[in-house]
Amino acid sequence: MDILPILSTLRRHKVTAFLVILEIALTCAIVCNAVFLIIQRVDRIHMPSGVAEHELVQIQLADTGAKADEYARAQEDLAALRQIPGVTQVASVRQVPFGMSSNNAGIRLDPDQNKPTLDAATYFGENVIDAFGTRLVAGRNLRPDDYRRLDMVAEGVRTKNLKLFPNTVVITRAVGERLWPGQDPLGRTLYLGKAPLQVVGVLAELVRPQIEDDSAALFSLVIPIQLGGGQYVIRSAPGDRERVLKAALEKLRQNDPHRIVVQKRTMDELRESFFQNDRAMAGLLIGVCVALLVVTALGIVGLGSFWVAQRRRMIGVRRALGATRHDILHYFQTENFLLATIGIAFGMVLAYGINLFLMLHYELPRLPAVYFPIGAVVLWLIGQIAVLGPALRAAAVPPVVATRSV
Amino acid sequence: MFSYYLDLALRSLRRNKALTALMVVAIALGIGASMTMLTVLHVLSGDPLPGKSQTLFYPQLDPRDKADYEAGAEPPRQVTWIDGMNLLRARRADRQALMTGGAVPIQPAQSSVDPFFSDARYTTADFFPMFDTPFRYGRGWSEADDDARSRVVVITSELNDKLFGGRDSTGQILRMKDTAFRIIGVLGDWRPNPHFYDLNMGDYSGLESVFLPLSVSRDLHLPLNGSRNCWGDGGSDEAHFETASCVWLQFWVQINEPAKVADYRNFLVRYSQEQQALGRFQRSPNVRLSGLMQWLDVNKVVPSDVRLQTWLALGFLLVCLVNTVGLMLAKFLRRSGELGVRRALGASRQAVFGQLLVESAVIGLAGGVFGLLLAFVGLWLVRRQPSDYAALAHMDLTMLAATFAAAIAASLCAGLLPAWRACQITPALQLKSQ
Numbered sequence: 040m041d042i043l044p045i046l047s048t049l050r051r052h053k054v055t056a057f058l059v060i061l062e063i064a065l066t067c068a069i070v071c072n073a074v075f076l077i078i079q080r081v082d083r084i085h086m087p088s089g090v091a092e093h094e095l096v097q098i099q100l101a102d103t104g105a106k107a108d109e110y111a112r113a114q115e116d117l118a119a120l121r122q123i124p125g126v127t128q129v130a131s132v133r134q135v136p137f138g139m140s141s142n143n144a145g146i147r148l149d150p151d152q153n154k155p156t157l158d159a160a161t162y163f164g165e166n167v168i169d170a171f172g173t174r175l176v177a178g179r180n181l182r183p184d185d186y187r188r189l190d191m192v193a194e195g196v197r198t199k200n201l202k203l204f205p206n207t208v209v210i211t212r213a214v215g216e217r218l219w220p221g222q223d224p225l226g227r228t229l230y231l232g233k234a235p236l237q238v239v240g241v242l243a244e245l246v247r248p249q250i251e252d253d254s255a256a257l258f259s260l261v262i263p264i265q266l267g268g269g270q271y272v273i274r275s276a277p278g279d280r281e282r283v284l285k286a287a288l289e290k291l292r293q294n295d296p297h298r299i300v301v302q303k304r305t306m307d308e309l310r311e312s313f314f315q316n317d318r319a320m321a322g323l324l325i326g327v328c329v330a331l332l333v334v335t336a337l338g339i340v341g342l343g344s345f346w347v348a349q350r351r352r353m354i355g356v357r358r359a360l361g362a363t364r365h366d367i368l369h370y371f372q373t374e375n376f377l378l379a380t381i382g383i384a385f386g387m388v389l390a391y392g393i394n395l396f397l398m399l400h401y402e403l404p405r406l407p408a409v410y411f412p413i414g415a416v417v418l419w420l421i422g423q424i425a426v427l428g429p430a431l432r433a434a435a436v437p438p439v440v441a442t443r444s445v
Numbered sequence: 446m447f448s449y450y451l452d453l454a455l456r457s458l459r460r461n462k463a464l465t466a467l468m469v470v471a472i473a474l475g476i477g478a479s480m481t482m483l484t485v486l487h488v489l490s491g492d493p494l495p496g497k498s499q500t501l502f503y504p505q506l507d508p509r510d511k512a513d514y515e516a517g518a519e520p521p522r523q524v525t526w527i528d529g530m531n532l533l534r535a536r537r538a539d540r541q542a543l544m545t546g547g548a549v550p551i552q553p554a555q556s557s558v559d560p561f562f563s564d565a566r567y568t569t570a571d572f573f574p575m576f577d578t579p580f581r582y583g584r585g586w587s588e589a590d591d592d593a594r595s596r597v598v599v600i601t602s603e604l605n606d607k608l609f610g611g612r613d614s615t616g617q618i619l620r621m622k623d624t625a626f627r628i629i630g631v632l633g634d635w636r637p638n639p640h641f642y643d644l645n646m647g648d649y650s651g652l653e654s655v656f657l658p659l660s661v662s663r664d665l666h667l668p669l670n671g672s673r674n675c676w677g678d679g680g681s682d683e684a685h686f687e688t689a690s691c692v693w694l695q696f697w698v699q700i701n702e703p704a705k706v707a708d709y710r711n712f713l714v715r716y717s718q719e720q721q722a723l724g725r726f727q728r729s730p731n732v733r734l735s736g737l738m739q740w741l742d743v744n745k746v747v748p749s750d751v752r753l754q755t756w757l758a759l760g761f762l763l764v765c766l767v768n769t770v771g772l773m774l775a776k777f778l779r780r781s782g783e784l785g786v787r788r789a790l791g792a793s794r795q796a797v798f799g800q801l802l803v804e805s806a807v808i809g810l811a812g813g814v815f816g817l818l819l820a821f822v823g824l825w826l827v828r829r830q831p832s833d834y835a836a837l838a839h840m841d842l843t844m845l846a847a848t849f850a851a852a853i854a855a856s857l858c859a860g861l862l863p864a865w866r867a868c869q870i871t872p873a874l875q876l877k878s879q
Contacts, residue, residue, distance in 0.1 A: 054774060054862070054866060055771060055774055055775065058767055058770055058771035058774065059771060061767050062764060062767045062768055062771065065760065065763060065764045065767065066764055069757070069760045069761070069764070073757065076753075101548075101550065101562055101668075102550065103550040103552060103560040103622070103623075153512055153513060153514075154512075154513050155513075190682070193682040197682075197685060299550060299559075299560055299561060299562055301562055312831070315830075315831040315832070316748075316750060316830075316831070316832055319830045319831065319832070320750050320753075320754075323754060324757070327478065327757055327758075327761055330474060330478070330761065331761060331764055334471055334474060334764060334765055334768055335764065335768070337467055337470075337471070337768070338467075338471070338767075338768035338771055338772065340467075341464055341467050341768075341771070341772045341775065342771050342772065342775055344464075345464075345772075345775035345776070345779060346775075348779065349778075349779065397753075401749055401753060
């Protein structure tokens with residue numbers, strides 16, 4: 040098909056052609072960036088946690104009145120929970136992955152260092168690693184003789200007595216790689232304030248309760264500190280969770296009735312609510328993308344119909360001069376392809392510009408080049424589908440139109 | 446003339462129903478989406494205390510040690526107990542309140558209601574007059590109550606409904622953490638958005654259910670909620686927070702005369718210098734004094750997702766408008782013949798231009814009506830989302846008027862170019878080709 044006659048026709052409809060190109064360019068730019076955002080959100084929603092998510096329930100209690108010996112009660116609670124049939128592991132905790140509430144600490148390689156090297160979530164509590172089901176990739180788990188009581192540690196902070204602190208810590212692989220890139224972290228020492236902790240074990244992954252920066256999502260430490268507060272994580276087979284949760288609440292109530300259940304949820308629920316905003320955002324972006332493509336397609340249909348109506352005589356003349364229906368159909372399809380191509384070219388530049396703006400204001404990464412060809416193909420397809428109707432109508436114009444005055 | 450143009454416009458729109466529908470739908474979608482997001486943005490960036498906010502200020506001091514020092518960095522966003530108490534007692538502003546968040550176990554007298562935990566605010570007396578809180582019954586406590594560590598409490602009307610069936614409960618006893626508190630006030634309807642006085646509790650979180658004197662909360666070791674930042678040997682337990690080098694309290698002041706704001710800032714600098722001379726502060730004075738609205742900006746209260754969605758919606762509106770311009774241009778140019786006849790019969794260019802603009806305004810109005818419906822649907826969808834601000838997404842009169850104005854302005858803009866192009870038609874040429 041000869042492109043030159045199409046171009047010369049378009050030159051006589053500059054404004055309309057320009058509008059089609061502009062619309063396609065804007066749609067292309069917005070859709071490229073929106074799809075990029077959607078994929079990032081979806082990736083985020085599927086962020087690994089490193090824990091046995093389908094097997095865990097969390098229970099958090101709070102005292103209504105004055106509390107008795109919390110540490111003794113915590114031991115009783117743990118013993119009672121362990122006896123529930125179907126329970127495989129129990130831990131006392133102060134925070135859980137995706138739990139939103141988090142204790143964090145600045146980690147230093149040298150106690151006199153001015154700024155901490157990194158900020159990590161600090162998991163305290165007994166049996167945390169086994170109960171969470173995180174995988175230990177090197178070293179050992181924490182042992183009973185590693186543990187110190189939280190009230191003693193607080194005492195140590197107040198009196199600046201380093202002896203009251205624990206000496207060991209288990210870190211995630213991500214923390215090890217940041218602190219000692221390319222080296223084995225086992226046996227090395229990191230500092231929490233002035234307190235030295237020796238790395239005895241390395242976990243594959245353990246996500247933080249609250250994620251401010253996705254690149255630091257796996258910066259977690261497990262520190263051997265015994266807790267008195269009533270927060271527990273119970274592990275069981277996925278199907279048993281419901282029953283175990285009920286039995287656990289009953290046991291805990293028997294142990295000390297002067298407590299209120301503040302929180303009882305499965306780890307699946309935790310992940311669900313943690314990422315609810317991301318899910319809503321992804322849904323909204325998908326909606327806008329679809330609406331944009333539909334509006335653009337309808338615009339092409341509308342303008343296409345107008346052009347066909349306007350050029351009825353020209354089509355008639357061409358048909359009378361021997362052009363086949365196929366030629367006419369092809370003419371409009373090629374015209375649309377041309378307009379779409381120019382629009383897509385502008386759209387790519389615009390998409391890049393929007394991405395730069397987003398990178399500046401919303402800390403987004405650069406738009407990968409792979410989005411450009413995908414965006415182009417999508418818009419070409421939409422354009423061709425949209426123009427098919429008007430083009431078929433054009434092809435149906437009989438040659439006899441040429442002989443009539445409109 | 447206008448009614449004639451209107452008649453012409455309606456006839457022309459009726460003649461080509463599919464095209465008209467397409468234009469109306471495009472405008473409606475664009476307007477609906479952008480007005481939904483603009484309404485959310487409008488609600489979220491609103492003033493929590495209209496008429497009062499310009500007199501409220503949030504002082505920041507820098508009591509930290511030399512570690513991590515960076516010149517010009519923002520001071521901590523809360524204050525220590527010592528600084529908070531010093532500033533409170535200095536009384537250099539018209540009103541001042543020191544506060545923090547917490548949670549208390551409430552033990553209702555009726556055995557039918559199980560004990561439950563409730564969010565609480567521990568604050569000083571000026572909180573109520575400073576923030577203009579409405580009272581349904583009773584009043585707030587006085588400074589004398591703060592000093593006497595009186596076990597008094599102000600509750601929300603929601604809690605009053607739950608525990609006392611909405612009756613006037615002032616003078617009654619409310620047991621919290623095994624301690625008897627006398628109810629002295631029940632708040633009226635009050636839900637400042639955002640939760641400006643303590644943004645650590647969630648930017649758009651609801652009101653705490655109970656308010657009690659800060660001094661009492663410390664006596665009873667009531668559990669604290671919110672954010673705390675410690676430095677040096679700070680990381681102590683809650684029981685020893687008064688002396689710890691930790692920031693965990695919010696301090697607000699009311700300064701009625703704008704001229705006195707600079708005085709207060711100078712006072713903060715002088716205070717920092719004194720503390721530095723005493724050896725308590727190690728850094729040179731680094732103070733900020735933000736107004737309420739400025740404080741919300743500093744804290745980036747409006748979620749970045751909402752801003753992004755607003756941009757997206759405006760982009761969508763732009764595409765819809767370009768679409769409408771194209772369709773209108775097509776429509777107007779197609780009527781070249783008719784317009785040529787009108788011009789030849791004596792209609793001026795302006796008259797034709799006006800006629801075409803009326804036609805596009807009609808489309809805009811129809812688009813606005815449908816857009817408004819879509820915006821209501823959109824806001825309903827936003828309210829179904831799980832975010833803490835979702836429940837606030839309601840259309841108000843300003844936004845309702847803005848929606849119509851935007852729809853008509855948008856379609857008039859979209860009509861300008863096509864109408865201008867259409868009145869450039871030379872009548873003779875059109876008549877000849879007929």
